[in-house]
Amino acid sequence: MSENKIDIQMLGGFSISVNGQYMGLGQNNKANFLKLIQIILLNYKKGISKRELIDGVFGYKDLLDENNSLNNLLHQARTQLKKSGVPGKRYIEGKKGIYYIEKPEGYEVTLDVKTYTDDCRKAAEAEDEETKAKLYEQALELYKGELLPEFSTDNWVIVESVKLKHLFDELVLFLGDYYRKKEDYTSLYKLYSKASQIYPDGGWQINVIDALILRKEYKEAYELYNKTARYYLDDLEVPLPDDLIKCYERIYDDIKVVSDDIEEIQAGILERDAALKNSKGDSRSLGSYYCAFSSFIDVYNVLRRNLVRRGNSIFMMLCTLVDYEGKPIQNQEKLSARAEALKNALYAELRQGDVYTKYSSSQYLLLLIGTKKEDCGIIYHRISKKLKELAGSRAELKYRIVSLAEIPSVLENAKNADLL
Numbered sequence: 001m002s003e004n005k006i007d008i009q010m011l012g013g014f015s016i017s018v019n020g021q022y023m024g025l026g027q028n029n030k031a032n033f034l035k036l037i038q039i040i041l042l043n044y045k046k047g048i049s050k051r052e053l054i055d056g057v058f059g060y061k062d063l064l065d066e067n068n069s070l071n072n073l074l075h076q077a078r079t080q081l082k083k084s085g086v087p088g089k090r091y092i093e094g095k096k097g098i099y100y101i102e103k104p105e106g107y108e109v110t111l112d113v114k115t116y117t118d119d120c121r122k123a124a125e126a127e128d129e130e131t132k133a134k135l136y137e138q139a140l141e142l143y144k145g146e147l148l149p150e151f152s153t154d155n156w157v158i159v160e161s162v163k164l165k166h167l168f169d170e171l172v173l174f175l176g177d178y179y180r181k182k183e184d185y186t187s188l189y190k191l192y193s194k195a196s197q198i199y200p201d202g203g204w205q206i207n208v209i210d211a212l213i214l215r216k217e218y219k220e221a222y223e224l225y226n227k228t229a230r231y232y233l234d235d236l237e238v239p240l241p242d243d244l245i246k247c248y249e250r251i252y253d254d255i256k257v258v259s260d261d262i263e264e265i266q267a268g269i270l271e272r273d274a275a276l277k278n279s280k281g282d283s284r285s286l287g288s289y290y291c292a293f294s295s296f297i298d299v300y301n302v303l304r305r306n307l308v309r310r311g312n313s314i315f316m317m318l319c320t321l322v323d324y325e326g327k328p329i330q331n332q333e334k335l336s337a338r339a340e341a342l343k344n345a346l347y348a349e350l351r352q353g354d355v356y357t358k359y360s361s362s363q364y365l366l367l368l369i370g371t372k373k374e375d376c377g378i379i380y381h382r383i384s385k386k387l388k389e390l391a392g393s394r395a396e397l398k399y400r401i402v403s404l405a406e407i408p409s410v411l412e413n414a415k416n417a418d419l420l
Contacts, residue, residue, distance in 0.1 A: 004107045006086070011112050011164075012145025012198075014038060016086055018107075023084040029150050032057055033077040038148055039156055040092060040099050044111060047100035056156045113164070116142045120167040123174075133178050136171045140191070143168055145198055165199070176207065185214040205231075209247045222251050233292045234358055288350030290343070296357035296365060303367065304404050314404040315376055317366040318359070319346075319383065322396050328362065335362055341391035342383075349382045376401045 007017045014034065016023045025034060039056045040048055048056075054066055063069050074092055081091045087104040103109055116139050123135035146152060147161045172195045179188040189211035196204035205228045212221035225248055232240050291299070303314055321329055321338050329335040339361060346356050346364060355367040368379060380399045387395050 004087075006104070006107050006109045008041060008109065008111045009144070010038065010041065010148055011116065011143055012149070014148055014150065016084070018086060021085075023086050025080050025084050033073055033080060035151060035154075036073050037077050037081070037092075037101075038151070040101055041111060042113065042156070042160055044101065044114060047098040050094075050097045050099070053099055056154070059154070112142050112144075113147070113160075116164070117167065120171060124170070129178065133175065136175050139167075139171055140175065140194070143171075143198070168195075168198075169202075172204070180214075185211055189215060203241070206241065206243050206247060209244075209251075213247065213250050218251055221247070225251060230292050288347055288352060288354040288356060290347065291355065291357055293357045293359065293365075296355060296367070299355050300367060300404075303369070313370050313372065315368045315371055315373065315401050316404060317368060317376060317380070317399055317401045319364045319366065319380075319397055319399050321362040322398055324394050324396055326396065326398065338387075338391050338395055341395065342387055342397070345383050345386035345390055349379070349386050373401070373403065 005019055007020075009015045009017075014029070016025070025037075028034075036053065036057050039053060050070070054063075054070055057073065058069065074094075078091045081088065087107055088102050089104075091102050093100055093102050101109075119135045119139035119142070123132045123139065126132040126135060143164075147164055148157050151157045152161070172191060175191050176188065179185070179191065189208065192204050192207040192211050195202060196208050205224065209221050209224050209228065212218075212224065225244070228244060229240055229248075232238055232244070300316070319342065321335065321342060323329050329338065339358070342364060343358070346366065350356060350366065350368075353369045355369075357365050359365045368376065371379070376399075380397075384397045387397055
């Protein structure tokens with residue numbers, strides 16, 4: 001085996017190192033000559049045709065002279081590779097319309113994508129569980145991120161990324177089961193943490209919470225649960241997955257033993273209140289209380305059960321953003337900006353005892369506590385005025401209200417209507 005080595009990284013970013021020394025290829029990591037080099041590298045097995053190379057680099061743009069454009073780029077790529085200190089003569093070879101990377105004599109060339117896929121293939125074929133695990137662990141070490149993030153939206157990257165992610169999912173599923181059987185919860189936690197960092201929308205956060213529970217790190221598991229629950233409810237606006245709810249139930253069963261010091265618990269609550277106060281920049285009052293929809297439901301149920309003692313002075317208001325014609329806002333960018341403005345208007349104009357939550361991309365639900373029905377219109381006008389101050393005079397809002405005392409009869413009437 002040669003002592004000289006060229007290492008090429010494409011997973012999580014692009015780099016070329018010679019005998020451990022990084023070779024810089026300029027400041028612009030999205031340059032077309034870099035794209036050309038990377039496309040040829042990805043096609044290390046059979047090379048790539050001239051037509052595919054042109055389409056990959058230029059993205060089907062109309063070129064006055066395709067041959068000249070490609071030749072200029074090839075010259076630039078070779079010049080930059082030579083300038084960086086990468087060993088070689090022509091660097092990129094072209095024979096019979098097929099282009100491939102030159103392998104310099106006396107150097108071993110390793111490409112992380114190739115090693116990763118080879119390890120995954122060997123692991124899938126291995127019959128011995130220990131051998132399979134070792135190969136998958138080697139592949140996991142190489143997988144530092146998605147393929148070539150600088151060009152992640154290009155078709156030639158997307159096609160390969162899908163294949164690599166499929167292998168990664170298989171890898172994580174196997175190693176997850178393997179570590180669980182071995183009761184190696186530290187490795188399990190590291191595995192799922194890496195998976196959730198590389199693919200934040202892959203649903204791996206639930207597995208991270210599970211690993212934390214197995215490590216008996218209940219506080220950390222609870223904090224990550226809250227963060228994940230807010231992501232599903234507020235950002236994705238979808239119900240919580242069953243697996244996440246089960247994680248909460250397991251945390252709830254165990255988190256009670258973390259502390260029996262009520263003063264410590266109270267201090268933690270006060271710290272959260274102080275953090276909320278600071279985030280709003282208001283040192284005098286916490287203002288109204290914003291919470292996730294799941295928490296809003298809990299507050300609603302508690303208030304409804306205490307309605308007899310409180311009287312009929314609790315109203316639920318639904319505020320909906322509309323355009324100047326009273327229709328739903330179609331422009332998503334405008335809707336997002338106005339929804340944020342409405343959230344700020346609610347915080348500013350509602351009272352400290354009121355509760356509100358985001359119900360949909362254009363709606364907020366409010367619980368107005370100790371409010372008379374005739375006051376709801378005044379509250380709406382206050383919110384509407386503040387919204388216009390924050391989002392402009394064309395920002396419009398409509399509302400509906402219902403008393404908590406009326407909700408059971410409303411539901412009963414709706415149920416009877418369904419039976420007719």
